[in-house]
Amino acid sequence: MEETMNKTAQPVIDSKIPEGPIAEKWTNYKAHQKLVNPANKRRLDIIVVGTGLAGASAAATLGEMGFNVLNFCIQDSPRRAHSIAAQGGINAAKNYQNDGDSVYRLFYDTVKGGDYRAREANVYRLAEVSNNIIDQCVAQGVPFAREYGGLLANRSFGGAQVSRTFYAKGQTGQQLLLGAYSSLNRQINAGKVKSYNRYEMHDVVIIDGRARGIIAKNLVTGKLERFAAHAVVIATGGYGNTYFLSTNAMACNCSAAMACYRKGAMFANPAYVQIHPTCIPVHGDKQSKLTLMSESLRNDGRIWVPKNIEDAKKLQAGEIKGSDIPEKERDYYLERRYPAFGNLVPRDVASRAAKERCDKGYGVNNTGLAVFLDFSEAINRLGIDVIRQRYGNLFDMYEEITDVNPGELANEIDGVKYYNPMMIYPAIHYTMGGIWVDYELQTSVKGLFAIGECNFSDHGANRLGASALMQGLADGYFVLPYTIQNYLSDQITVPRFSTDTPEFEAAEKAVQDNLDRLMSIQGKRSVDSIHKELGHIMWEYVGMGRTREGLETALQKLKELRKEFETNLFIPGTQEGMNNELDKAFRLRDFIAMGELIAYDALSRNESCGGHFREEYQTEEGEAKRDDENYFYVSCWKYNGSDETAPTQVKEPLHYEAIKVQTRNYKN
Amino acid sequence: MENSISFKLKVWRQKDAKSQGQFVTYDVNDIPTDTSFLEMLDILNEQLVEKGEEPIHFDHDCREGICGMCSLYINGHPHGPATGATTCQLYMRRFHDGDTITVEPWRSAAFPVIKDLMVNRNALDQIQQAGGYVSFNTGGAQDANAIPISKVAADEAMDSASCIGCGACVAACKNGSAMLFVSAKVSQFALLPQGKAEAKKRVKAMLSKMDELGFGNCTNTGACAAECPKNIKLSNIARLNREFICAKCAD
Ligand SMILES: Cc1cc2nc3c(=O)[nH]c(=O)nc-3n(C[C@H](O)[C@H](O)[C@H](O)COP(=O)(O)OP(=O)(O)OC[C@H]3O[C@@H](n4cnc5c(N)ncnc54)[C@H](O)[C@@H]3O)c2cc1C
Ligand code: SF4
Ligand code: FES
Numbered sequence: 001m002e003e004t005m006n007k008t009a010q011p012v013i014d015s016k017i018p019e020g021p022i023a024e025k026w027t028n029y030k031a032h033q034k035l036v037n038p039a040n041k042r043r044l045d046i047i048v049v050g051t052g053l054a055g056a057s058a059a060a061t062l063g064e065m066g067f068n069v070l071n072f073c074i075q076d077s078p079r080r081a082h083s084i085a086a087q088g089g090i091n092a093a094k095n096y097q098n099d100g101d102s103v104y105r106l107f108y109d110t111v112k113g114g115d116y117r118a119r120e121a122n123v124y125r126l127a128e129v130s131n132n133i134i135d136q137c138v139a140q141g142v143p144f145a146r147e148y149g150g151l152l153a154n155r156s157f158g159g160a161q162v163s164r165t166f167y168a169k170g171q172t173g174q175q176l177l178l179g180a181y182s183s184l185n186r187q188i189n190a191g192k193v194k195s196y197n198r199y200e201m202h203d204v205v206i207i208d209g210r211a212r213g214i215i216a217k218n219l220v221t222g223k224l225e226r227f228a229a230h231a232v233v234i235a236t237g238g239y240g241n242t243y244f245l246s247t248n249a250m251a252c253n254c255s256a257a258m259a260c261y262r263k264g265a266m267f268a269n270p271a272y273v274q275i276h277p278t279c280i281p282v283h284g285d286k287q288s289k290l291t292l293m294s295e296s297l298r299n300d301g302r303i304w305v306p307k308n309i310e311d312a313k314k315l316q317a318g319e320i321k322g323s324d325i326p327e328k329e330r331d332y333y334l335e336r337r338y339p340a341f342g343n344l345v346p347r348d349v350a351s352r353a354a355k356e357r358c359d360k361g362y363g364v365n366n367t368g369l370a371v372f373l374d375f376s377e378a379i380n381r382l383g384i385d386v387i388r389q390r391y392g393n394l395f396d397m398y399e400e401i402t403d404v405n406p407g408e409l410a411n412e413i414d415g416v417k418y419y420n421p422m423m424i425y426p427a428i429h430y431t432m433g434g435i436w437v438d439y440e441l442q443t444s445v446k447g448l449f450a451i452g453e454c455n456f457s458d459h460g461a462n463r464l465g466a467s468a469l470m471q472g473l474a475d476g477y478f479v480l481p482y483t484i485q486n487y488l489s490d491q492i493t494v495p496r497f498s499t500d501t502p503e504f505e506a507a508e509k510a511v512q513d514n515l516d517r518l519m520s521i522q523g524k525r526s527v528d529s530i531h532k533e534l535g536h537i538m539w540e541y542v543g544m545g546r547t548r549e550g551l552e553t554a555l556q557k558l559k560e561l562r563k564e565f566e567t568n569l570f571i572p573g574t575q576e577g578m579n580n581e582l583d584k585a586f587r588l589r590d591f592i593a594m595g596e597l598i599a600y601d602a603l604s605r606n607e608s609c610g611g612h613f614r615e616e617y618q619t620e621e622g623e624a625k626r627d628d629e630n631y632f633y634v635s636c637w638k639y640n641g642s643d644e645t646a647p648t649q650v651k652e653p654l655h656y657e658a659i660k661v662q663t664r665n666y667k668n
Numbered sequence: 669m670e671n672s673i674s675f676k677l678k679v680w681r682q683k684d685a686k687s688q689g690q691f692v693t694y695d696v697n698d699i700p701t702d703t704s705f706l707e708m709l710d711i712l713n714e715q716l717v718e719k720g721e722e723p724i725h726f727d728h729d730c731r732e733g734i735c736g737m738c739s740l741y742i743n744g745h746p747h748g749p750a751t752g753a754t755t756c757q758l759y760m761r762r763f764h765d766g767d768t769i770t771v772e773p774w775r776s777a778a779f780p781v782i783k784d785l786m787v788n789r790n791a792l793d794q795i796q797q798a799g800g801y802v803s804f805n806t807g808g809a810q811d812a813n814a815i816p817i818s819k820v821a822a823d824e825a826m827d828s829a830s831c832i833g834c835g836a837c838v839a840a841c842k843n844g845s846a847m848l849f850v851s852a853k854v855s856q857f858a859l860l861p862q863g864k865a866e867a868k869k870r871v872k873a874m875l876s877k878m879d880e881l882g883f884g885n886c887t888n889t890g891a892c893a894a895e896c897p898k899n900i901k902l903s904n905i906a907r908l909n910r911e912f913i914c915a916k917c918a919d
Contacts, residue, residue, distance in 0.1 A: 064806055085734050096813060139808075141863050151813050174830075401702075481806070
């Protein structure tokens, strides 16, 4: 192992992990880092792009500390960032349930869940600050669920044996974001944060090797504007919409991250994309997004397809319904394959198993791309009232969308009652990869930081449920506000910048040229039609099951798609005022580049781990086969000056001190 | 996909804040009834773009009923005819073949039109900035379980906190009042011990901001609660009034 490490290790990467035992690294860091005194903070400006959990919490906290913050978002209000849609909950190692939880256990579960591809030191710090997050949110007035005794309630989530998830109904992301938004509002009111809504960052401005500002488009006027600052923080979320259909909100995009990448920030592990097993299946080619059905349904729902291919064919033809198939003809394939975890295996395992059945022809809807999630057994055991109490709002949501009520009695065969099952299928949900950052959350460009889903840092190859909210808030409230000071401490003598520099001039011109070019193509195809095609390529060849051949095909097809985009795109209207089509086209150009990056990374990783499954690398039973000997590293990509040229791979070797690397086992 | 409908869509088109707007009617054909209302607009927009015309601009993001970005005044109702749902959660099976469907932006003095069906709702943010928070700095919190909060109060605060800030209540109100929106936030904090210390200051600051921004007065007609997609109750307004009177008495 040591030898491979040395071969792959390259001196360029310094992840700045502090010395000392894992449990003391963060304390040591804070004790020795440089700080900025209050009088100097007033002289320093920080741009924070994004108002999701990561961006809003960072902007608010930096404002409280005394920095001047400029905070941007695409939506009409910071409160509408995509984080608002998170349902299930947020993890913390409080051990309020006295079930044996601890910082170490949360750390261990996260590293294991991530299939041993995360950086140990970062994950430990995440687990360490998790408890502060809950304290912070309660103090803000976040109405978490409580027990009758008045104390906080917890639930359990996939991949953990303890109950450590805090929640606010099925709206945890909403309540956490509204908490951060309220702190942000306090700072806006105090004049410490200036909020720019309906603004989209198009580029980052680098002066003498340091990030010093951004070029942003005012989406209402259509005009480009320049903003300068001593440091720039990117908190712009994940790149799931590369696949067109995903559970992400419509405005989620990767353009800010791509702008940083093109300006020299490395992009890490793009191939690690999470596919969530319980989404409502695609219903037609006009669909705009996919709806997530909370993972919590897997606590009581049983996942199945028919045992007989004939039954599957009849289901696909609409001749019979799920409730017509009796118990003994059903194949509860997760319970069959993974007796120990059953329906509660981690997301990547559950998703692949569904795909495997559907690929074999056992899919249960008209497209053959769906499996059943059935509550009959739970309803017969506990009664419909109990089940509705637990999942009523989800049943209603499902019914509103599909017109089928999963709690409705549909059939009785041999004295057994069968209720309408839900249909589910995996969908793109979250991206573990992102802008490469060191321990300080600084990218490979000085003064440019990345936090939240847009960085790669904490989840390795797979993220556990309820850990993204934790990471976003950890980064924004408790990590970045410290680590950024280590950078800013020697910037206090740098006066405020004018935006009338040649660097700003050049950056704005490049952005304007890009927009002019997009407007001037005047071809025949709408942005969405090309984006859909991108989605098909990505899902087909760079989705749940990848092969060398498929990835090579994808790269070829993506090249052709870029050409189509550049020669046959049509955008109506002008650059004056609001032009949605132009804004979508701007994002699509970056999604295509992102698609290629994912494919390059997936092609280079000749192993299966977490969200990355290469069909060539599986066990005889169809389980993922990791290769720690050769792929125990973070895969980073450097831009080579043009979207057309392949990027260069740089490897950051991983070093584990606290945890022994093992094969994940959910069978027994 | 057995069922499809065709209908006329009468849509408000307006180039920008300064231009005059007008209704334009489009024939929309063969829309499967399992399409969402916003997907129907996507389909129409795709057809407009193919013809070289500008698509209809409307606000939307999550398409799951939680972000509060979508708006639309459909057939005389904010968020359309379905109750307890936002526009993005509205499906075409609610409409019939041959219908004429009228779509307008939120109409309120405080929400100027940006383009077509998009309006500027910054005023709602400004009300929150005036006092919709607990004043304390990151890092200074005590243990989360230090103060027990009754489940009843926590659940009730959660119901109030469910407001998505969409502004349908304002659009529904003949006075253009934002009272339901303000009362939801005031109530959330009034119900929790963390919000108590600043309760008096908060209610006064938020209400005076609301007045300043050109929202109308509340005359208790209740149209807001009837149209609110998140079922925010009128009792929140009653609580706000109590809080306000208390605050005034203390002056
Ligand atoms: C349906 C769903 C449910 C989920 N449920 C859970 C859950 O229960 N638990 C959990 O832990 N995680 C969950 N997740 C994941 C989690 O919600 C996200 O990972 C997390 O919220 C991301 O937060 P963020 O702050 O990094 O980015 P986001 O919330 O995505 O915010 C991005 C921000 O950047 C802005 N932005 C983007 N690009 C630009 C630009 N170019 N210029 C200016 N601004 C820009 C946007 O306007 C926005 O303000 C869920 C995700 C989905 C999709
Ligand atoms: S009170 Fe209801 S209608 Fe008004 S903003 Fe909140 S959710 Fe929308
Ligand atoms: S688009 Fe988010 S609530 Fe409708």
